[in-house]
Amino acid sequence: MTSDTAPANAVPRGRRGRPGNDREHVLAVAVALFIEKGYDATSVADLADRLGVTKSALYHHFSSKEELLGLALDDALTALEGVLDEPSDDAGAQLERVLRGAVRVLVEKLPEVTLLLRVRGNGRVEQAALERRRAFDHRVSEVVTRAQDEGMLRPDVDPAVATRLVFGMVNSLTEWYRPGGALDADALADTVLATALEGLRPRPIRAP
Amino acid sequence: MTSDTAPANAVPRGRRGRPGNDREHVLAVAVALFIEKGYDATSVADLADRLGVTKSALYHHFSSKEELLGLALDDALTALEGVLDEPSDDAGAQLERVLRGAVRVLVEKLPEVTLLLRVRGNGRVEQAALERRRAFDHRVSEVVTRAQDEGMLRPDVDPAVATRLVFGMVNSLTEWYRPGGALDADALADTVLATALEGLRPRPIRAP
DNA sequence: GTCTATACATTGATAGAC
DNA sequence: GTCTATCAATGTATAGAC
Numbered sequence: 297m298t299s300d301t302a303p304a305n306a307v308p309r310g311r312r313g314r315p316g317n318d319r320e321h322v323l324a325v326a327v328a329l330f331i332e333k334g335y336d337a338t339s340v341a342d343l344a345d346r347l348g349v350t351k352s353a354l355y356h357h358f359s360s361k362e363e364l365l366g367l368a369l370d371d372a373l374t375a376l377e378g379v380l381d382e383p384s385d386d387a388g389a390q391l392e393r394v395l396r397g398a399v400r401v402l403v404e405k406l407p408e409v410t411l412l413l414r415v416r417g418n419g420r421v422e423q424a425a426l427e428r429r430r431a432f433d434h435r436v437s438e439v440v441t442r443a444q445d446e447g448m449l450r451p452d453v454d455p456a457v458a459t460r461l462v463f464g465m466v467n468s469l470t471e472w473y474r475p476g477g478a479l480d481a482d483a484l485a486d487t488v489l490a491t492a493l494e495g496l497r498p499r500p501i502r503a504p
Numbered sequence: 505m506t507s508d509t510a511p512a513n514a515v516p517r518g519r520r521g522r523p524g525n526d527r528e529h530v531l532a533v534a535v536a537l538f539i540e541k542g543y544d545a546t547s548v549a550d551l552a553d554r555l556g557v558t559k560s561a562l563y564h565h566f567s568s569k570e571e572l573l574g575l576a577l578d579d580a581l582t583a584l585e586g587v588l589d590e591p592s593d594d595a596g597a598q599l600e601r602v603l604r605g606a607v608r609v610l611v612e613k614l615p616e617v618t619l620l621l622r623v624r625g626n627g628r629v630e631q632a633a634l635e636r637r638r639a640f641d642h643r644v645s646e647v648v649t650r651a652q653d654e655g656m657l658r659p660d661v662d663p664a665v666a667t668r669l670v671f672g673m674v675n676s677l678t679e680w681y682r683p684g685g686a687l688d689a690d691a692l693a694d695t696v697l698a699t700a701l702e703g704l705r706p707r708p709i710r711a712p
Numbered sequence: 713g714t715c716t717a718t719a720c721a722t723t724g725a726t727a728g729a730c
Numbered sequence: 731g732t733c734t735a736t737c738a739a740t741g742t743a744t745a746g747a748c
Contacts, residue, residue: 318731334624336544340724353732355725414622416542450706453695457687461699464676465669472668479665487661491669495703498658526713548742561714563743 322347322357326364327407335365335411336418362421369415369425372408373432375401380435388448391439392489398466399485403475410470436463462492527565530555534572535615543573543619544626570629577623577633580616581640583609588643596656599647600697606674607693611683618678644671670700 307324325347329338340361344351358364379397384390402409412429415422440462441455449458466488473484515532533555537546548569552559566572587605592598610617620637623630648670649663657666674696681692 332624333626334542334544336542337624337626339722341722349731350733351725352734356731361724416540416545418541418545447706449704450702453699453704457695458699458704460676460680461673461696462704464679465673468668468672468676471672487665488669491661491666491703492699493703493705494658495699495701496657496661496666496670497701498655547740549740557713558715559742560716560744564713567743569742
């Protein structure tokens with residue numbers, strides 16, 4: 297337990313009515329609503345209400361409610377996959393890079409990643425996203441395993457379990473972290489890395 | 505990222521038709537379905553189908569779909585609150601007890617806790633559960649703060665953030681842990697405690 | 713305790729005027 | 731690009747017979 301249901305879902309008002317921008321704005325409001333109430337509990341009427349238009353107006357911009365979800369999930373997945381695309385020789389350093397990258401993406405694409413983490417697999421769009429996420433997870437797990445082989449991780453913890461625990465910690469950021477607070481993205485990554493790698497117990501003081 | 509969408513939702517078949525037991529069985533199947541598809545995406549017809557009865561038969565046992573959710577959430581919350589009910593003088597030891605207790609409850613009431621962690625606050629039942637959960641979170645945070653005051657936690661990490669990170673890790677167990685695997689509840693708690701308190705980096709070898 | 717039948721609201725989505 | 735009007739399908743829940 298422990299986390300928040302933060303209401304901070306303000307959509308950064310892009311000037312309205314300008315050509316080409318309405319689509320983005322509708323999508324941003326949709327994603328915010330999906331997070332607030334859940335995708336299934338959000339009706340197209342809810343979305344229309346919040347936007348101050350009718351349902352029909354929305355279907356001029358998008359062909360289905362599921363399309364809105366799909367665009368958001370694709371955004372999150374593409375950003376996450378990018379984190380893995382610069383391999384390194386040193387697996388220990390790469391693990392750190394992947395962890396920092398995941399935190400950075402989570403902060404930059406907070407709404408989209410939040411949505412991704414809640415997908416259960418209903419419908420084709422969600423199923424495709426789940427598969428893509430599983431592939432990502434698998435690649436991350438390989439990085440962790442290599443880091444352990446190089447002696448950067450305690451040998452007494454199963455690398456698959458370690459992966460899940462650490463990314464469980466990282467992913468849980470979506471439940472409470474909100475940009476603009478005391479912690480910026482870098483400080484957040486520092487804290488997460490320190491907690492995951494060094495632990496919360498005070499280290500014994502090194503004799504100089 | 506990283507976790508699974510495990511299908512392992514088998515309901516431990518209680519003998520059917522015995523008086524007083526049907527209610528439990530219906531509830532167990534309902535909770536399993538709610539986890540599988542999400543509460544909102546699960547219709548009463550879905551539940552009736554899986555049970556092999558009609559919708560009307562279900563309304564003989566329960567007055568609403570929301571009541572089923574409420575019973576499960578209450579179960580999870582009561583078990584979690586029990587973890588905090590034996591205070592100790594030593595805050596460090598109490599923190600360990602709370603963490604182990606949370607893992608134990610999570611394993612024992614895996615479906616109910618999973619459901620609780622996904623509640624967004626739609627409807628009165630969900631709102632009440634969210635409030636109760638916030639109270640629990642607050643009490644946990646106090647335990648962590650006291651442990652830090654007693655020197656059991658690194659002084660350079662904000663206790664509120666530490667609480668969220670550690671419980672983020674614990675709560676993420678609902679996304680992949682399934683009983684009956686290689687890890688039993690105790691071994692799981694050991695691994696979680698070790699990771700959270702000592703970290704994943706190998707400790708420098710102590711000179712004897 | 714389970715059934716058939718049905719009430720009644722809401723859902724996602726479309727047609728066609730302005 | 732937005733509207734009114736409308737659709738078929740599905741949602742929760744109830745009535746009343748067996």
